[in-house]
Amino acid sequence: MRRQMDKIVNKRRLSRLKKTLKRINAYQDTFRQASDETLKRQTQIFRERLADGETLTSLLPEAYAVLREASWRVLGMYPKDVQVLGAIVLHEGHIAEMQTGEGKTLTATMPLYLNGLTGQGAYLITTNDYLARRDCEEMTPLFEWLGLSISLGFVDEPDYEYAPGEKAAIYAHDIIYTTNGRLGFDYLIDNLADGLESKFLPSLYFGIIDEVDSIVLDSAQTPLVISGAPRLQSNLFGITKTFVETLEEDIHYEIKKDEQTVWLTPEGITEANHYFGVENIYEDGLFDLVRNINLALRGRHLFEENLDYFLFNGEVVLIDRITGRMLPGTKLQSGLHQAIEAKEGVDISVDMSAMATITFQNLFRQFEVFSGMSATSKLGEKDFFDLYHKIVVQIPTDKPIERIDMSDRVFKDNVSKNNAIVERVCALHQQQRPVLLITRTAETAEYFSMQFFERHIPNNLLIAQNVAKEAQMIAEAGQLGAVTVATSMAGRGTDIKLGEGVKALGGLAVIVSEHMENSRVDRQLRGRAGRQGDPGTSQFYISLEDYIVERWGKHKLLEDGQLDRVDNEMLRESRLFQQRVKQIVTRAQRVSEEQGEHIREMANEYEKSISAQREIVYAERNRVLKQSEWTKESLIALARDVFQEAYHRHQLHTHTALQTYIYQHISFQYDGDLNGMNLHNKQTVVDMLVALFEERLAEQERFIGNHYMYVRFMQKVILKAIDSHWIDQVDALQQLRNNINNRQNGQRNAIFEYHRVAMTTFEMMCGAVKAQIVNNLCQSVPTFDKKGKLFVHFPK
Secondary structure, eight states, X not given: OHHHHHHHHHHHHHHHHHHHXXXXXXXXXXXXXXXXXXXXXXXXXXXXXXXXXXXXXHHHHHHHHHHHHHHHHHHSOOOOHHHHHHHHHHHTTOEEEOOTTSOHHHHHHHHHHHHHTTSSOXXXXXXXXXXXXXHHHHHHHHHHHTTOOEEESSOOSTTOOOOTTHHHHHHTSSEEEEEHHHHHHHHHHHTTOSSGGGOOOOOOOEEEEEXXXXXXXXXXXXXXXEXXXXXXXXXXXXXXXXXXXXXXXXXXXXXXXXXXXXXXXHXXXXXXXXXXXXXXXXXXXXXXXXXXXXHHHHHHHSOOBTXXXXXXXXXXXXXXXXXXXXXXXXXXXXXXXXXXXXXXXXXXXXXXXXXXXXXXXXXXXXXXXXXXXXXXGGGGHHHHHHHHOOOEEEOOOSSOOOOEEOOOEEESSHHXXXXXXXXXXXXHHHTTOOEEEEESSHHHHHHHHHHHHHTTOOOEEESGGGGGGHHHHHHHTTSTTOEEEEETTTTTTXXXXXXXXXXXXXXXEEEESSOOSSHHHHHHHHTTSXXXXXOEEEEEEEETTSHHHHHHOOOOXXXXXXXXXXXXXXXXXXXXXXXXXXXXXXXHHHHHHHHHHHHHHHHHHHHHHHHHHHHHHHHHHHHHHHOOOOOHHHHHHHHHHHHHHHHHHTTTTSHHHHHHHHHHHTOTTOOOOOTTOOTTOHHHHHXXXXXXXXXXXXXXXXXXXXHHHHHHHHHHHHHHXXXXXXXXXXXXXXXXXXXXXXGOOTTOOHHHHHHHHHHHHHHHHHHHHHHHHHHHHHHOEEEEOTTOOEEEEOOO
């Protein structure tokens, strides 16, 4: 019933879009007959019409028609009607579901061109550097022919150091192709700038997210983090790792893998007390010990080698569970990465504090308008609507889908299942049909690859460790006799084109060794075959020992060895057994999806506090950067507030306390006489401190001797105060989020506790920032180099 309703709603949405398509097609003959110069001139005409008050939406029919004709003349590709339908959806700020091979790259050129006319920046955001560079290179001739500037949003060289102004020049183009990670880090870096000249990222106007479900939904659990100063390194990683290796599950600790949590039982706490020679590990002063025990437990039991990470040149390198891609330069926060390094016996890296952080979900909220496209976005429509109020429109394929999705093959255990997969691939290879075998882990992929080599079947192995050859392997995967073994990364964003003679054999055969953790990924994997009306097949092989069954599927079929007494051939013939296993797997996947949704909701909840705080802090930073004048009255009012708070906090009613405060916060050269002052009169003390503050401010201004430089001095000392405390706040919230379960008391809700602490600490931070501004204004030492450039030495 639900599926039928979805079809009716989608049909109505397409009907509306087709009216706009008809208007676009009406311009086809006009622009087909136009000269090159006339067609090129349309860009300037469109810009003039925008300046005169026309909207982008009113320009859309003509602009899309111009882009289609230009694409035909420059690239030899004319966007099809279905691509235009997708392009309309993208301009409207919604999600277009377009199947693999339907040409999403060309589809995106239409809304990019239209929105690029504004000069405010139109972004195509994809999942990896290779795809961004490839698409940018392919489309540069088209956009430049039409008079729009285009750039790759980064320099694609390892450890490249940007020259001053280079990034600003990159982002000044009309159209920018980049990745979600590159843009996210640039957003965070830009908001750490200490001067307007150091900022490079313009306001984010229009963006299209390729593989939007993968970026926005699947990557929601991993926030972008810019690391800062190293933390005081714990020396407990090794000893706590050794301790947790002695513990037994269900006796000393319990695990809820579906919630990604693990904790000590009362027996485990007793064991820890005995092991570390303390009365109670939870007593004051042992927080670091408890923290490291929990990190060791999580690192040992919740993170798997070759699934969550792999060892490369003696380092722990993270892997994206959904795509199977490496995450170079990314580390787990708050000591968890170091706990895994201890587990694997490699050198323990320095645990860095977090300076700035943002989730992808909140990064895209910075755009005035953004949209997305994917082959599997319909299954995530509820999430998209809840997060961004965006709908998903399913765009029909240009040609009917000829791929045959075969029913799952069912087995009792992994041994019999894997043997059947090897036999099937060998049989297909004998027919010369190309095969793409997809596994959940790199370890399983390597196993199958070795099995085929032992049977003298050449094959390509596509896992995170050899991602550099991904494009080449995928390009070859559709050739006669090709066998490609891959994790679920499997060349997403790259079409598998069939070699000569392959169609007659039935096309590409996709075999998947087990169902993945959500059905969207399953659909993506099926979609590797059957592009643009090509023939092909897809089939999943499942067993009761599959990962999702062991993790999320509750059943008793393997208990008591009942199935061991039944012949495998009988099981294969038993429709009841086959149906029962399929039900178990389906239910396990549904539980997995629900858990994934729950984790995304939790991540979004945790992000709310820091997101609200980040907006306040970044807005204040930008206000300071743009401010060209600070009135004496406003600074004195700020100082007075700080001193009134300090009177009680620092107990300034004694000569010693007041003198120490003046030395540490206002002037270390103070030699005034405090005798005779009524220090128990708060107003008298505050007035005296304000007068000292005014004197120091005047001295700083006289020394600098230049109004522009004095403004820069003010900006630097205020931003230093904001940044130092904001960095501490970000790092504290990051630590709190990773350890919140240890803070729960009774039935107290973890989210509520997190928001309560986050709000309290932010209020404290704001007070600390004000005090630090006064301290910096008084105690900082301005100097100038030989070129007259201002440097500020801040008090410690």
